[in-house]
Amino acid sequence: MKTNLFDFKHKTIVITGGSTGIGRATAVAFAQHGANIVIGDINEAAASETIELIKREGVEALFVKTDVSHTADVKALIDKAVSTFGRLDCAFNNAGIAHSLRPIEALEEDDFDRVVAVDLKGIFLCMKYELQHMLKVKGGAIVNTASVAGLVPEAGLGGYVAAKHGVIGLTKTAAIEHAHLGIRVNALAPGWVRTPMTKGWDEHKGLNAHLRAATPMHRGAEPEEMAGMVLFLCSEAASYVTGQTYAVEGGQMVRGLLPITIGPEPGRI
Template sequence: MGRLQDKVAIITGGNAGIGRAAARLFAQEGASVVVAARREDEGRAVAEQIVADGGKAMFVRTDVSIAKDHQNLVDATVDAFGRLDLAFNNAGTEQFGQTIVELDEGEWDRVIEINLKGVFLGLKYQIPAMLASGGGAIVNTSSVGGLVATPGLSAYQASKFGVIGLTKVAALEYAQQNIRVNAICPGATRSAMFDRWVADPDVNARVLAAHPIGRFSDPSEQAEAALFLLSDNASYLTGVALPVDGGMTVP
């Protein structure tokens, strides 16, 4: 029996990177998976491949910065599968290379709306559906950038520090109603977004040197961490911000 057998899970940002790896893994572990993303072609392809491999999945186009999209996502999930047990709030975007003075206000707003408001709205609409089902578990994607500061990443890091704060508040608010809320804090993880950041060889070398394990993470390693926190194996864990960072935050 899979670790998520017969559970129903929403994954935002499920079209690529960590989200895509999680969608495939959760389905392999027995969950019915709802892939949510803005990029319809990519997200639908992930869901279709899961079904082709014998799993249960559907795609719902979702802009995580829009409240009505979250409501539609949860409603579509419950309509299709009868309930909501699990959520992986993973959708995100990047920002790098500008100091606070240089950063455009519109860029600040864009990053906060996706990375932080997107998680807030996810929690706001997922939790009532989980309460109606008797409880559940949620994992939010923060970052090592939510634990330590790096110059030039002010909007990104403010959003990721905020995700950890939201995670801890939600964990306290719903602990006695059988809902656990945790976060993962990935280190440098291979994805299209990450590759844009380290396109400069000097940046790549500096980022790699910051990871004692000596390599970048594969998305599947982050998906495994999210799976653990969502599974019953983590039944006594809530409010945790788990670094999955190759030792980056150890020194």
């Protein structure tokens, strides 16, 4: 057994959606444990801030502009990580978007298609190319970002709920396909995290109050509070853990989510 279970020195980690929020906080945490980081994201401006924060920790960082819903972009991201650092040890497939808070009969088809393309197909494409590399070296760990909305439904979020349930299904499938090959695949299910994605919720009448009431800790998480679980799942400490989904949600799932009321003027989330 290794003495430092959380040693990521000289390891290479690919993080999608690493320009802001949970992805950025996790990238910095991995850097603090010695890993070199490759960020794949569509937001180039924010990525440069993340890259600077990572480099302050004395490790290497690289940004590859990537839309995770595009095959060529994802393949180029993984190829670049491997050609630059000579290895790919872990991946945090975390890029994601939400959609307007609407009941299914009012949800635009384009919004449904986009959220499935980014949140679900994006995870499939990332795992496809990551696994092709990890199989060659017979090792690796992958963490996919799902959501508590991947475990239980939330009214008004049909496309997002479907995509995140799909992420958990893909995670379990990838786990059993590769468990005997030295590759572990798990999922993170965040509750309410204070990131750019949820920033607008502060202005949406009632939504923050709803979330506070639904969360036994009565607050949203800071993005840094997601990083520990991702590092754990990628680390030697989790060497016998695969196919699992870990909810990091201030107790929401213990009591059960409270239903959002969809009013006559649905707000955007």
